[in-house]
Amino acid sequence: MPSILTIRQLTKTYANGFVALKNIDLDIRKGEIVALLGPNGAGKTTLISAVCGIVTPSSGTITAGGFDTARAYRPARAMIGLVPQELATDAFESVWSTVSFSRGLFGRAPNPAHLEHVLRALSLWDKRKDRIMTLSGGMKRRVMIAKALAHEPSILFLDEPTAGVDVELRRDMWNLVRSLRESGVTIILTTHYIEEAEEMADRVGVIHKGELIVVDDKVALMKKLGRKRLALHLQEPLAAIPAALADWPLALKADGCELHYEFDINAEHTGVPTLLRQLSDLGIPFRDLNTSQSSLEEIFVNLVSDREKGSHL
Amino acid sequence: MSFNGHGVWSIYRFEMARALRTLVQSLVTPVLTTSLYFVVFGSAIGGRMGEVEGVNYGAFIVPGLIMLSLFTESLFNASFGIYFPKFTGTIYELLSAPVSAFETVLGYVGAAVTKSVVLGLLILATASLFVPLHIQHPLVMIAFLLLTATTFSLFGFIIGVCANSFEQIQVIPMLVVTPLTFLGGAFYSIDMLPGVWKTIALFNPVVYLISGFRWSFYGTADVAVGISLTAISGCFLVCLAIIWWIFATGYRLKK
Ligand SMILES: Nc1ncnc2c1ncn2[C@@H]1O[C@H](COP(=O)(O)OP(=O)(O)O)[C@@H](O)[C@H]1O
Numbered sequence: 388m389p390s391i392l393t394i395r396q397l398t399k400t401y402a403n404g405f406v407a408l409k410n411i412d413l414d415i416r417k418g419e420i421v422a423l424l425g426p427n428g429a430g431k432t433t434l435i436s437a438v439c440g441i442v443t444p445s446s447g448t449i450t451a452g453g454f455d456t457a458r459a460y461r462p463a464r465a466m467i468g469l470v471p472q473e474l475a476t477d478a479f480e481s482v483w484s485t486v487s488f489s490r491g492l493f494g495r496a497p498n499p500a501h502l503e504h505v506l507r508a509l510s511l512w513d514k515r516k517d518r519i520m521t522l523s524g525g526m527k528r529r530v531m532i533a534k535a536l537a538h539e540p541s542i543l544f545l546d547e548p549t550a551g552v553d554v555e556l557r558r559d560m561w562n563l564v565r566s567l568r569e570s571g572v573t574i575i576l577t578t579h580y581i582e583e584a585e586e587m588a589d590r591v592g593v594i595h596k597g598e599l600i601v602v603d604d605k606v607a608l609m610k611k612l613g614r615k616r617l618a619l620h621l622q623e624p625l626a627a628i629p630a631a632l633a634d635w636p637l638a639l640k641a642d643g644c645e646l647h648y649e650f651d652i653n654a655e656h657t658g659v660p661t662l663l664r665q666l667s668d669l670g671i672p673f674r675d676l677n678t679s680q681s682s683l684e685e686i687f688v689n690l691v692s693d694r695e696k697g698s699h700l
Numbered sequence: 701m702s703f704n705g706h707g708v709w710s711i712y713r714f715e716m717a718r719a720l721r722t723l724v725q726s727l728v729t730p731v732l733t734t735s736l737y738f739v740v741f742g743s744a745i746g747g748r749m750g751e752v753e754g755v756n757y758g759a760f761i762v763p764g765l766i767m768l769s770l771f772t773e774s775l776f777n778a779s780f781g782i783y784f785p786k787f788t789g790t791i792y793e794l795l796s797a798p799v800s801a802f803e804t805v806l807g808y809v810g811a812a813v814t815k816s817v818v819l820g821l822l823i824l825a826t827a828s829l830f831v832p833l834h835i836q837h838p839l840v841m842i843a844f845l846l847l848t849a850t851t852f853s854l855f856g857f858i859i860g861v862c863a864n865s866f867e868q869i870q871v872i873p874m875l876v877v878t879p880l881t882f883l884g885g886a887f888y889s890i891d892m893l894p895g896v897w898k899t900i901a902l903f904n905p906v907v908y909l910i911s912g913f914r915w916s917f918y919g920t921a922d923v924a925v926g927i928s929l930t931a932i933s934g935c936f937l938v939c940l941a942i943i944w945w946i947f948a949t950g951y952r953l954k955k
């Protein structure tokens with residue numbers, strides 16, 4: 388797959404000396420959905436802002452569709468649409484005039500049919516003559532998405548698009564994202580909702596303290612970094628974990644009826660056979676067992692906490 | 701795409717739409733205020749003033765009053781136009797758009813100039829209702845009108861880019877431009893000032909503007925019209941250079 392966005396050695400040091408991005412290397416393939424995860428202050432917005440021209444990079448290069456975003460900013464920016472994290476709209480403009488403005492600003496000739504299509508897809512068509520200030524917060528966010536799509540971008544950035552929005556808008560948004568992807572638009576989004584990344588994204592990147600600590604195929608990432616949990620459904624509930632098993636990372640759940648064991652599926656010895664043997668030696672019978680893959684959230688928490696431990700060494 | 705004409709037009713239209721929404725504030729108020737000046741200074745006081753440099757006093761103050769409105773409106777319109785998106789956060793769109801610095805300035809300053817020139821002409825028309833007007837050099841008059849509106853709109857744009865609050869946008873017109881205009885011969889000829897003040901007045905750039913503008917009406921001037929034109933052109937170039945520097949360094953617009 389050809390790369391549509393290439394970021395090389397991107398570093399951003401803010402005026403106050405704070406280093407928000409450190410040597411970021413990232414390739415986004417044409418037509419994929421990439422989710423950027425990371426705690427607050429990780430640098431996600433800074434990264435997006437640097438690509439879109441809102442923040443000037445301190446060093447490094449960014450190319451969009453082969454165009455350097457600094458030197459050939461016109462063709463580069465013309466293909467990018469941005470929905471920023473913060474709600475910011477022109478209060479006195481009508482919905483229609485604000486999306487027309489956006490299309491023109493990005494150098495495109497008027498195309499009422501396209502704007503109508505965008506507004507309908509976002510359930511804004513009936514509101515097109517309304518002043519933006521009369522709309523609800525959720526509607527304003529839809530307006531910002533419509534503005535970003537007005538010039539038919541081939542790369543779309545969504546910065547925390549679902550933070551604080553209602554269920555309906557979230558559902559509409561993901562439907563829109565899917566249909567955009569089908570039409571070939573590349574989508575890069577940041578989110579706090581890991582389930583969303585898990586459900587929507589093809590690839591996931593994790594940013595922590597200005598560093599991109601991992602970017603991988605979502606499935607591969609979960610395999611590679613995933614931990615599994617073995618749940619044993621006991622015949623008799625246990626009051627406490629037997630002393631003989633004190634060295635194992637075990638947890639009692641469901642009032643002592645379930646014994647949980649976390650293990651790394653990549654480890655040479657997962658410990659599962661040994662644990663089962665010890666349980667039978669101790670005379671703790673179980674009715675059933677199952678294993679489950681850890682979620683991205685758990686992967687993410689592990690990654691970040693590994694980092695923090697590492698940095699203290 | 702080497703020139704984003706759609707982009708410039710979008711900005712221009714957006715700014716003009718804003719003016720139309722606030723028509724009372726942007727046109728009616730200044731016209732009414734200036735009319736009051738004519739009534740008070742032109743008719744009430746001017747009736748006892750006789751003539752200045754061979755011109756009826758009411759007519760004498762017309763160029764100065766138009767200039768005063770041109771200064772304040774150009775400054776306010778252009779500074780507000782670029783400051784407001786900074787204030788509301790909608791500037792993100794402009795920064796992420798394929799619009800060059802030149803195109804941005806063309807859109808915002810072009811709209812501010814249009815509004816100021818329309819206002820200037822409206823005040824001129826209003827004035828003609830109160831006092832006998834005669835314009836000796838209409839082309840020079842238009843040139844001064846355009847150059848002044850453009851220069852002060854550029855200046856306003858700079859203020860808007862640098863401003864961190866609405867107060868700062870209002871302070872410069874209030875604290876700098878209004879005094880300079882009143883001291884700049886809007887209501888009198890510099891020749892009427894006593895000795896040393898006449899020399900001091902020559903350091904006031906507004907003197908050259910009003911003097912040149914008045915020359916285009918009545919053919920009389922405090923300083924030679926060539927010097928006036930040079931002075932305003934110089935101010936224009938200085939503003940252009942500052943704006944070029946602002947965009948070249950990304951000063952205060954980008955993080
Ligand atoms: N203009 C700025 N000046 C200085 N520091 C900033 C500025 N903007 C953001 N930061 C800092 O950079 C870090 C990354 O911010 P941001 O990119 O917004 O993170 P995220 O979007 O991942 O929450 C934060 O610690 C933030 O405080």
Ligand SMILES: [Mg+2]
Binds near residue numbers: 432
């Ligand atoms: Mg953010």
